[in-house]
Amino acid sequence: MPSSYRKYAVDFTGDGHADIWTSTADALASTANYLKGHGWVPGLPWGLEVTLPEGFDHRLNRASFSQFASAGVRKADGGRLPSSGEGRLFYPAGHRGPVMLLTANFDVIKKYNSSDAYALAVGHLGDRIRGRPAIQADWPVQAPRLDKSGIQDLQRRLKALGLYDHDADGRIGTGTREAVRQYQLRQGEIADGWPTPALLARLRTAR
Incomplete structure (x- = not known):
């Protein structure tokens, strides 16, 4: 956007032009300046892959790191969570896949591109460039998914229930995702916020 260019573009090379089209240095510096301008917190991870204990109470979704730690949440590598800060749980492919604990910096990435998948990919790519491990949990790539019309049907039904x-x-x-999570909590299900064909089928038969 022209307004974003005027506000955030950086001439990192010092040649008198903020060239985000052909200068990698200027493009990266400008993107960093954009993230900084939208509230990026230095030293705070965008998110962490975590594991949940058996019997985890899925009503706990957004809390401090210390609260999550007290509930038995651990980093996927077995380490402890940061001592300060807060986050929210995110299940990018449902509870059978990776579980992420996201921070405010994830939402800052989404100021650049609002897609959860984009923000997750960018955050994870940055981790890998820094030598951090790949996401450890398997992705349920064979699990059935809803197409666009199915998601629209689900959204309309959740809206009729006052959840969306x-x-x-x-x-x-x-x-x-939040509407699905609230419906799952009502039903006593694992509240991962992930819309599935099975969940839509239950909504279609709900009274």
């Missing part, structure tokens, strides 16, 4: 107040756009965004 956005347009039925067929996209799995934060609003859809």
Whole structure:
């Protein structure tokens, strides 16, 4: 966007031009300046892969790191969570896949691109460049998924239940995930916020 260029573009090379098109240095510096301007917290990870204990209470979704630690949440590598800060649980492919504990910096990445998948990919790529391990949990790549029309149907049904107040756009965004999570909590299910064909089938038969 022209307004973003005027506000955040950086001439990192010092040649008198903030060239985000052909200068890698200027492009990276400008992107970093954009993230800084939108609240990036230095030293805070964008997110951590974690494991949940058996019998975890899924009502706990957004809390301090110390609260998550007290509930038995651990980093996937077995280490302890940071001593300060807060985060929220995120299941990018449902509870059968990786579980992430996201921080405010994840939301800053989404200021650049609002896609959860994009922010997750960028954050993880940055970790890998810094020599950190790959995501450890397996991705349920063979699990059935909803197509766009199925997601729209699910959104309309969640809206009828008073759980979703956005347009039925067929996209799995934060609003859809939270509505699904609230429905799962009502039903006593694992509240991972992930819309599945089985969940839609249950919604279709709900009274």
